[in-house]
Structures are given as C-alpha cells and as structure tokens.
Amino acid sequence: MLRRLEALGLGIRRSALGPVFALSGLTVRESVRKKVFIVLAVFTLVMLGATAMLPAIRAEDRVPLVETWAQRGITFFGVLLVVFLAGVSIPEDIEERKIFTLLSKPLARWQLLAGRFAGFACLLAAFALATGLISAVFLRVVSRGSGATLANTTEYLASEVRIEEEKSQATILARRTPDKPFEATISGSPDGVAVYRFARLPLHDLPEQVPLRLSFDIQAEALLMFGIVEIFIRPAARDISPEPARKLGWEVGWSEKPREGQPPPPIMAKRTFTAKVGVTSEFLFPRSWIDRSGAIDFAVKRAQPGIGLTVRHGSLAVVSEPHNFEWNFAKGLASTFLLWTVVLALTLMGSTVLSAPVNLLFGIAVFVAGSMIGFLRESLPAVEHQLVQAEQEEAAADDGHHHAKDPIPTPVLRVSQAISNAVIGVVPDLAEFDVSVPILQGRDVPVETVGRGLRTALLYAAGALLLGLAFFRMREFR
C-alpha cells in the first residue's frame, strides 16, 4: 500500500500497454531520424514520377505503367523498410547493449517485442497511406493527361454451373478441385449444354445494358484454336419485352409458339460467335431481362460438332457498373499492408535469435520464399509423379529389366519433396496478398479477399510473435 502511494506521488500509472506505446513511439522516432524511412519514401515517389515523365513511353501506356509501379513498387519498398529497419532493430539493441538498460526497467520482453511490432506497423501504415495517396492523385492526373479511364468493375459469377445433356451421346468430362470449383470439357455429339445460373445478381450495381464477359477454351483439330459457339439467354420471367435484346443484336425467340389466350411461353435469346483461346469476348444484354430477384440463366453450346469446348466457373461473368478506382486501390494497399505485417512479424521473430546481418538475409529469404510458394505448390505434383516413376523404374531394374537413362535419384527427389512440403507448410503464401492483377485489369478486388488476407496475416503475425517471444524469453544478455 505504502509503495503504491509512493508510486502515485511519482506520478506512476502502470498499465501493460504503457511501455508498449513508449517502445512503439521510440521505434517511429528512430526510423524517421535514421532517415532510411524518408529516403525510401522519397525514392518511391521519385520513381513513381519518373515512370510518368519518360518521353519514350506512349501516353496511353503511362497509366498502366504508373499503376503497376504504384502497386508493385510500393510493395517492394515496404518490404525493404521491414527488412532494413525492423530486421535490425532488436539485434542492434542487443549488440549495442541498450537491451541492458531497457530490461532493467519495468519492461517485459513481450512488451518490447509488441512495442517494436506496433511501432513498425504504424510506420508502414503511414508509408502506405502517404505513397498510396500521392499515387492515387498522380494516377488521376496522368489518366486525365493521357485520356485513359480509371475505373474498375466487379465480375459476378454464376451461383451454379451444370451440364445438361440433351441426348446421351455427348462426352462430358467434368471435374472439381478446390482451386477450380467447376470445369468441364464437352466434346463428341453436339448435345452438351453448359448452363450458368445466376440467382441473386445485384440489379442496383448493373448498368441498363449489362456486359457479359465470355472466355472459353477450344480444342479443335489441326491446331485451330477457335470454334463457333452459341450463347443463349434464358430469363426466368416470361412477360418481358424482346425489343431491348434485339436492339443489342440478339436473336429473340420462344421455346414454343405463343398461343392466344395462353400464358406466353419462355422467351430466349441467342447469339453465335467465334470463341478463341485466350481471348475474352464481351456482349451486352438488357438488364430488364433479369428477374427482380436477380435470377437469370445463360446456356452455352457448340455450333460445330468437331470442336471440344472447355467451360469453367469463371468462363462466363456478368459485369457491374464501373466503380470508384480509389476504393479499389485502397483495398490493394490494405492487402499490401497485410503482406508487410506478415513479413514484419517473421522478421521480428528472427531478430530475437539472429544477429543483424543474418536476420537481414532471413527477412529477404522470407519474402522471396513466400512469393514463390505458388510455384512450389504447382511443381509438387510433378515431383511426386517423378518419384513414382523413379520408384517404378528402380523396381523394374531390380527385376532385371531395362533401366531408364539418367533418372533423378529417388533420395534426391524425396529430399526435394520434403523441402517443398516443409516450405509450403511453414512459409506464408504471400501471393494471397497480391491483388495487383485484378487492379491492373480493372476488376474490383472483393472485400472477402482482403478479409481472407487479414485472417491469414493475423494468424501468421500472432504465431510468429509468440514463437519469437518464446525464443526471446530464453535468451540471456551477456
């Protein structure tokens, strides 16, 4: 009690977060005064300006270039900030022995780690905000100068895709994977129809003439990469006017002949077009054909029996009205910020046990490995396949059969597989935070994508910081 009163006399008001805020404030001040932060921020903006000023670049190419730079350049420089500032902060405290003074004060080790993390997170948020704001203004100015538009749209995908077989002779190969919720190849007899069912399209977000985006893969003989395909609109409502669709170039008809005194039969519209591999086609259809609940069906079938048509969930999309570019850009920056926090937490974890130069390399390795996880994941089945083949060949060789030329030894393949699995299991997939592709293609970044990124970032940051704390608690300072 007496001590408490003495403490009050000294103006001491203890709270667990007080030292965390003190450390985060120190971190921000340190980074700003060390000038690395300022130099990187200025360099980022100078590079941004330079991309738009280069006289060799055509005016219409400047907007995508600045946009690419704004997204990817800011990400890269943020990672540099993390590695060069956060990566060395705690090792420097230890190597320069400032840790003696710090830990002799009422500062728990978790508070030191959390304070450093919070400080650098604030710094990165300020960096993202400043460079993002300037980039967005800059992009507006450049786009105005070059006449390019800065807008993005949402692509709504069908809530259900299925294959209808009008007759039984069609060969349909359908498969689903976690990455591809629906994929089917229709070949053989021309009777397979892919039906895309939309259940709840948001009418308020669609223009009067709604763009329909189509991209199909074609398998044709003699290396032809295109084929003729028919697309049908099958609205749920019956009492709708055919005129708006006709005006947009659709052939309108009824599934059966209308009879007087009878309710009208289902209306439908058809269009024939040449689908080319890797080319996206776009047609307009009337919003009035969508049911008030947001329901509408589209059907796709081949007009040529000789071709194979591969349809996927994302092969047909209904496109929204253009949306605000800045909001989309902000979502991109939010994802980038989450990527930085993951690298930051892992780098701080490393800094509790590694020296400054080693931790610097560790931070870079985390970023490089995290960016390559997708590639590793894709190559893993090939390694597994090679492993099976190698084992079979070894078994054949044991039986006295012919041995294949120069196979990769099984132990090497096994080690490669184990390393790949370990890296995939431990290192975060940083591609999850990369939303630059939709932004650059003018597509909306779904809020759910940012939400998913937030969940992953929180999990990784919490895990890395806890592990770092466990190392840090064991550490002694000689």
Add this chain to the structure above:
Amino acid sequence: MPDPVIETEKLTKIFTDFWGRKKHKAVDSLNLKIERGEVFGFLGPNGSGKTTTMKMLLGLLYPTSGSARVLGQDPSHIATKERIGFLPEESYLYRFLNAVETLDFYGKLFGMARDVRRKKAEELLDLVGLKDAKLRPVKEYSKGMARRVGLASALINDPEVIFLDEPTSGLDPIVSRQVKDLILELKKKGKTVFMSSHLLADIEDVCDRVGIMHLGVLRATGTLREMILIPGKTQITVSGLTDEKRVGVTQAIEAAGATVDAVSEPHSSLEDLFLRVIGTRKEAN
C-alpha cells in the same frame, strides 16, 4: 530483522558454448546479503564475476544454479523493477535522442505522467550538470556526458535499490567526486546501493561494506572498517610539532611501553589537490 534487500544463495553461473558444453564458471556459489540503506562495494579485478552477478540480479542472465532475490522477489519480476535503478558499465543510449528525450522515454517505461517526467528530467539533468547540453543529441556527447545521462536515467524512478556498475568509469575527477557525493546523498536518503568497481579509492570513499570477488568466488566480505583496519596500530595527527618536541614525544611514547613505527608528514590525495586547484580557478573566473 527486516528481509535483506539483495540476497543470493549459492548463486552460480556457468557459461556454455553453442552446443551447451560448459565453458567457463563466471560465478561460483555466491552467498550474499545486503541490508536496506547499505552502500555495498563489489570489488574485484576484470573478469572476476562482478558484472555477471549484477546481470543475474537484474534478470539479464539466468543462474545456472542457486537463487537470487531482489526486494524479496525473483530478479525477473517486472513490478519489482519499478523500484530498481541500474547504471551499466557504459552508458548504452539511443544516439538519435537528446538527454531530455532519453529521460522522457525511460520515464514512460515507468508509467510516469508527462508533467512529472518533465519535472524529474529537469531536476536530474541539473543534478548531473547537463542542463546546458540537454537538447543536444546524445551522439554528440563525450563519454563522461553520456555517462551522466546514464546516471540520470538510472535515477528517473527514484529507486529504492541502485545498481551501479563501475559508476566513475570515464568520468573526470570533478564529476567522479560529484557521483561519489551523490552516492553518499542516496545513502542518507536510505537507499541501498550495490556498486561494483575495480577502483579501490571509489569503494573506500563511499562504501559501508565490501565484498571481494576473484575468479568467480567471493574471497572476503565485511565492513570496510573491519577489513582495512590494521590491528594493534594507532595513528596520531598533530599540529605544531617541532623537531625537538618530536624527540620528546617519541621518548614519552616509548616510556609508556609503545613503539613508534614511523613518523611522516601527512599529505592530501591527488584527487583533493585537483579539486582544490580547479575549484580555485573556477572561483577566480
């Protein structure tokens, strides 16, 4: 009897290499008790285990065996550190901060209110003689100035126990004297001071009790008076003694059955002379 402020029992620290193999016994079965209000001097040559002991008492190193308690708690107890001050062997400061910012930062770690931090910083910087340089970045400070900032930051929380590792190292005789006076001032206020040094004069000037470490082992401990007293000897300092009178005094002592071992003229220490000269110069200016 109240509990000792600092207590160790068979405190041992063995440093190991990367593979966990035992390499060096820095402190060996140290038993120590320091009471409230004591100024304890921890003496020993370089590498004798003084700093290692201090780091174990501050929770920076973990004992291999044995135990240590500071203010009745384990050294890693965070709340206890609110009552502790520590000046390391060298002042390890954030070079980009100035003296006021440094003290303000450490004040924040103690959860001190802003106005209290400001007032305390002013007082301490005045005390250590850095009032005029308080806004200069620490990186521009001399070693002595940095040391004084370190001392001020060790006292920011008005600690009950103060650990001073080589407190006068790198200081000029004037500041060194000021630091020693400050230690005596802290003692008057009832603070406990645990001070390590290899400068015997420092220890002699301020400590009540000393412990002498060598190769990790506490070789001797006791009050300074007990330890440096020469038994059976008496020293008399006299003024106005001429050569003739001196012969008479010597004969009188021998007549009383005692022996005169040596007769010499006392002199002040070099430190006293230096302080007197500098003090006179300052007054003249």
